[in-house]
Amino acid sequence: MVEKSLKIALCFLCVILCHSFSAFAAAPDESAPLNEDAENFFPTDSAVLHDKISYNMRKSLDLGDGACYLQPGKKESIVACGFNATLRTILIIHGWTMSGMFESWMHKLVAAVQRRESEANVVVVDWLGLANQLYPDAVNHTRRVGQSIATLLDWLQEEEQLQLENVHIIGYSLGAHVAGYAGTFVNGIIGRITGLDPAGPMFEGADSYNKLSPDDADFVDVLHTYTRGALGVSIGIQEPIGHIDIYPNGGDVQPGCTFGEFLSAASGNFMEAMKCEHERAVHLFVDSLMNKDHVSYAFQCTGPDRFKKGICLSCRKNRCNSIGYNAKKMRKRRNSKMYLKTRADTPFGGYHYQMKMHVFDRKNAENADPTFYVKLYGSYNDSSNLIVDVTEGIGLNLTNTFLVFTEEDIGELLKISLRWEGPSDSWTSAIKHLGSSFFSWSSAASQKILEVRRIRVKAGETQKKFTFCAEETEISPGEEIMFVKCRDGWEVKPRKRLHY
Ligand SMILES: *[C@@H]1O[C@H](CO)[C@@H](O)[C@H](O)[C@H]1NC(C)=O
Numbered sequence: 357m358v359e360k361s362l363k364i365a366l367c368f369l370c371v372i373l374c375h376s377f378s379a380f381a382a383a384p385d386e387s388a389p390l391n392e393d394a395e396n397f398f399p400t401d402s403a404v405l406h407d408k409i410s411y412n413m414r415k416s417l418d419l420g421d422g423a424c425y426l427q428p429g430k431k432e433s434i435v436a437c438g439f440n441a442t443l444r445t446i447l448i449i450h451g452w453t454m455s456g457m458f459e460s461w462m463h464k465l466v467a468a469v470q471r472r473e474s475e476a477n478v479v480v481v482d483w484l485g486l487a488n489q490l491y492p493d494a495v496n497h498t499r500r501v502g503q504s505i506a507t508l509l510d511w512l513q514e515e516e517q518l519q520l521e522n523v524h525i526i527g528y529s530l531g532a533h534v535a536g537y538a539g540t541f542v543n544g545i546i547g548r549i550t551g552l553d554p555a556g557p558m559f560e561g562a563d564s565y566n567k568l569s570p571d572d573a574d575f576v577d578v579l580h581t582y583t584r585g586a587l588g589v590s591i592g593i594q595e596p597i598g599h600i601d602i603y604p605n606g607g608d609v610q611p612g613c614t615f616g617e618f619l620s621a622a623s624g625n626f627m628e629a630m631k632c633e634h635e636r637a638v639h640l641f642v643d644s645l646m647n648k649d650h651v652s653y654a655f656q657c658t659g660p661d662r663f664k665k666g667i668c669l670s671c672r673k674n675r676c677n678s679i680g681y682n683a684k685k686m687r688k689r690r691n692s693k694m695y696l697k698t699r700a701d702t703p704f705g706g707y708h709y710q711m712k713m714h715v716f717d718r719k720n721a722e723n724a725d726p727t728f729y730v731k732l733y734g735s736y737n738d739s740s741n742l743i744v745d746v747t748e749g750i751g752l753n754l755t756n757t758f759l760v761f762t763e764e765d766i767g768e769l770l771k772i773s774l775r776w777e778g779p780s781d782s783w784t785s786a787i788k789h790l791g792s793s794f795f796s797w798s799s800a801a802s803q804k805i806l807e808v809r810r811i812r813v814k815a816g817e818t819q820k821k822f823t824f825c826a827e828e829t830e831i832s833p834g835e836e837i838m839f840v841k842c843r844d845g846w847e848v849k850p851r852k853r854l855h856y
């Protein structure tokens with residue numbers, strides 16, 4: 357474990373440093389433009405920097421084709437680009453780059469935004485030249501790029517009576533903090549800023565003025581997908597910085613990114629895994645634009661551990677919200693942490709169930725250390741066999757609460773099958789088989805028995821609650837019992853204790 361985290365830490369440093377150095381080392385190839393820029397990096401006149409930032413107004417899906425640039429101060433560019441200030445304006449900002457080119461997610465995001473909002477003004481903020489630098493230098497430029505965007509928006513307000521409430525800025529990684537600065541410097545309040553896994557290094561713990569914060573727009577929503585720290589730094593910022601902060605899958609291990617496998621392999625693969633988790637925020641957002649009728653919900657919770665126990669599946673008092681583009685404005689909250697589980701691929705949304713069951717130790721089960729498996733049977737479909745994920749183990753003679761996630765929509769939940777096994781059950785059952793004729797008395801004596809009388813279920817997506825009961829409630833390892841929907845007598849009936 358220690359070795360593993362050390363490896364992560366080293367790879368992480370390598371990403372921050374080695375790639376910065378390689379970008380640095382590559383500089384002589386382009387020495388002419390770079391030398392020229394050197395003096396301009398910290399200009400007193402911010403107009404110089406405007407040359408390094410362009411506003412690529414999208415009309416077609418091809419980023420290279422038919423580019424039209426909005427040029428603050430040049431009114432003819434508004435007409436030429438067909439910018440219509442009465443419509444919604446969506447700005448997309450990229451982050452730090454090692455290639456100096458748009459990454460493939462940009463094309464996907466632009467296409468998805470255009471498909472969903474065919475009328476909107478879609479503008480890609482291109483600051484590639486300033487982002488393709490040593491990471492600390494790129495960070496240093498975020499403020500000025502934000503200032504430049506504010507200048508553009510102020511110009512559009514003056515020239516075209518643009519309403520800031522119709523402006524939505526979407527920023528990925530460092531781009532999220534650029535969006536924050538744009539919100540800080542603009543005259544007025546931007547409608548919405550979405551931060552897609554905002555960058556962590558040099559922003560974590562910074563004061564709210566120097567990173568994306570709820571003060572930067574009327575509604576700031578943030579998706580955090582890569583918040584695993586190493587040596588005190590994390591690629592995606594860990595702390596909540598919006599009105600709502602959504603941590604899919606706890607904000608660290610994203611399904612389908614197979615971090616563990618990548619880790620033992622070459623660092624190139626490590627980079628792939630890292631990119632997969634960091635970029636997942638973008639793909640979740642694209643998913644929310646494309647799959648309008650398969651909305652994913654996130655639930656407010658104080659932390660990932662409580663969420664994993666299924667404690668936080670409430671939608672009361674706006675405690676749940678749809679994620680990504682479909683999120684409802686929640687301006688009264690600040691840094692509200694929300695969680696959900698997702699599938700490994702698009703459509704990412706799944707279904708959450710809270711389950712509660714009291715597990716009685718009926719016989720010899722003190723050290724049973726049981727693992728439970730459930731299968732959900734629904735009106736449309738059945739789930740696969742799902743392992744009940746409880747970190748501290750199942751508590752005996754206690755009520756256990758846990759979260760079950762299904763990838764398919766099973767429809768209305770009709771019945772639940774439940775099975776349990778101890779850690780050594782395959783071994784004991786083999787012995788049992790072997791010696792059944794000789795030692796049947798002893799295996800019977802050591803037989804462990806648990807009892808579950810009811811399972812109470814709350815479906816996160818529908819907020820419906822049901823109780824399920826079984827006829828035979830005592831279960832031996834490997835045995836399966838079926839629970840069917842029954843009337844909830846849990847609270848009403850006084851509980852009778854069985855004595856042995
Ligand atoms: C801008 O959009 C509005 C609403 O769709 C439309 O009525 C108006 O004609 C458009 N203006 C221009 C210049 O295209």
Ligand SMILES: *[C@@H]1O[C@H](CO)[C@@H](O)[C@H](O)[C@H]1NC(C)=O
Nearest residue numbers: 397398492493494495496497
């Ligand atoms: C950022 O820019 C300022 C000047 O504007 C400079 O003094 C500072 O050293 C830069 N920081 C980094 C980390 O490059």
Ligand SMILES: *[C@@H]1O[C@H](CO)[C@@H](O)[C@H](O)[C@H]1NC(C)=O
Nearest residue numbers: 716717718721722723752753
């Ligand atoms: C659970 O309760 C039963 C009956 O009261 C008792 O025999 C058993 O030892 C308890 N088991 C645990 C693990 O506490």
Ligand SMILES: *[C@@H]1O[C@H](CO)[C@@H](O)[C@H](O)[C@H]1NC(C)=O
Nearest residue numbers: 736737738739740764765766
């Ligand atoms: C039911 O679920 C299985 C996977 O568990 C899936 O392959 C199948 O397509 C689903 N059927 C329907 C009707 O959704």
